Amino acid sequence: MSAAGANKKQSISVKLVLMVASAAFGGTLQYGYNLAIMNAPATFIQTFVNETFLERWDIQLEDYQVTLVWSIIVSIFSLGGFAGSLIAGPMTIRFGRKNCLLLNNVFLMTGAVLAVTSRAAKSFEMIIISRVLVGINAGISMNVQPMYFGESAPKHLRGAISMSSAVFTAFGVVLGQVVGLREILGSEQCWQYLLASNAIPGLVQLLTLPWFPESPRYLLIDRGDKEACINALRRLRGCDVQSSELDEILQEQAESKGRRACRPWELFTDRSVRWQLICVMVMSSAMQLCGNDSIYFYASYIFQEAGVADEKIQYITIGTGACELSACILCNLLVELKGRRFMLMGGYILMTVWAVVFTIALLFEHTTSWMPYVSMTCIFTYILSFGLGPAGVTGVLPTEIFNQIARPAACMIAGSMMWLNLLITGMIFPFLVSELREYCFVPFGAVCLLSALFVGFFLPETKGKSLSAITCEFNKLNFKGHEEKCVSPDKALYQLGEVSLSTAL
Secondary structure, eight states: OOHHHHHHHHHHHHHHHHHHHHHHHTTTHHHHHHHHTTTTTHHHHHHHHHHHHHHHHOOOOOHHHHHHHHHHHHHHHHHHHHHHHHHHHHHHHHHOHHHHHHHTHHHHHHHHHHHHHHHHHTOHHHHHHHHHHHHHHHHHHHHHHHHHHHHHSOGGGHHHHHHHHHHHHHHHHHHHHHHTSTTTTOSTTTHHHHHHTTHHHHHHHHHHGGGSOOOHHIIIIITOOHHHHHHHHHHHHTSOOOHHHHHHHHHHHHHTTTOOOOOHHHHTTOGGGHHHHHHHHHHHHHHHHTSHHHHHHHHHHHHHHTTOOHHHHHHHHHHHHHHHHHHHHHHHHHHHHHOHHHHHHHHHHHHHHHHHHHHHHHHTTTTSTTHHHHHHHHHHHHHHHHHHTHHHHHHHHHHHHSOTTTHHHHHHHHHHHHHHHHHHHHHHHHHHHHHHGGGTTHHHHHHHHHHHHHHHHHOOOOTTOOHHHHHHHHHHHHTTTOGGGOOOGGGOOOOOSOOOOOSOO
16 A cells, blocks of 8 residues: 555544544533433432422421432433434434534533532522433434434445444443542532533533534535535545545435425335334334343442442442443444444344343342352443444444435434333333342343344345445335335436435425
8 A cells, every 4th residue: 555545544534533533522422421420429419409408498308209309300311312302303404413513512511500500509400400401412412423423424434433422422431430439529529510520521522523524415415515515525535535425425315306304203104214214213212121221220239249348339330331332342343344233133132141141140149159240240241242232233223224304303213212212211120120020131131132033034234335225125125015116226317416405494
């Protein structure tokens, strides 16, 4: 390879990496970070709620009442995320992918201000509002960022670039666990600063993301600006634009010419995207119903049973987040080699196995001395298996299997399913523990097994394929028995040149 060629590839890599880091640091990182930082100050915030009631109304709350208020503070984050996923689609169409991420920081900064001043104002209601706003921020980021990455990355790196969203989510979990240590911001004196510390990644994004281009596909297909699209591609690739890549975008533009952006409810009646929608809804739901978030709940208990000292558990817990981060990085490296179906099926099959082993370990933990260590191992292996496939690949699917006019609506539906199922899982898990006890992970194992079977039977491979080729694969399901509906991508006819505002509202 010549020196010029080496420099060109390095330039491409640097520009893409910097764009990904800037968008993700203030984007999906916030989801993992805001989940993790709520563990450390739980006791302190519950005490604050009780003291506030006592000072305002001279009422001493019962334990269950304090727990109820705390549950609202924690779960309201999911409702905010659901709201964010609903407004993400219209925002991306109106403002663009990059500008949507920048505007999204308004919710974050407002929530941070409310959180940091809540203690001085003696208002737990401000914490609740803050969590709603932070949830909206996370809901928008989880939808828009994978879309931005998928539309900006070259085809051979599309999966790896899009999956970096999951890597930064896992990194956010680890970062939140570290910042939440008692020696940093997890103390009684600093919990309000811990809740507001999410403003720092948002500030980094506000300072860096404006220097990077908008999504090339959005510029050409939505805005009709061919020159801006070519300029964005040139900046992101670090070299002259390849005609094949531009032709593919022009083909998608031609296919959607004269059509407006789809609304979410219209996808449910469109037969041409029926199985794409089913796949996205099933995979987004399975990602939350598989029990990965719930296993964090069991972590402290299992570590105590294994003989880990209470003051050391917070450090061991960081290892669970580090496991998911390591697995997501490994998945990011393997996804373009092994493909999406392999990573998804492998992850869910491994999770099924570990759910069975975990259930057996819970059954015998009081009769066999070494069983708690098996349970502790299952925690790490379950999280590792989740990170190897479902955590990363699920978010990539809407950007790969839907065209430009359906993609925002598809991401809205996928995000809504994810947040609703996160809320449902959080609500029913305590009842599963109390009713099923040692068998509480059997439903999660069943979800993982059914998900693996669904992927094997219905989800086609998308690695390295153009949208036309992927659509042709799905049309075999959407129009089963009507083979004429499936046109080979090599024979697809399209007209290059004229650009229309296909998805502008």
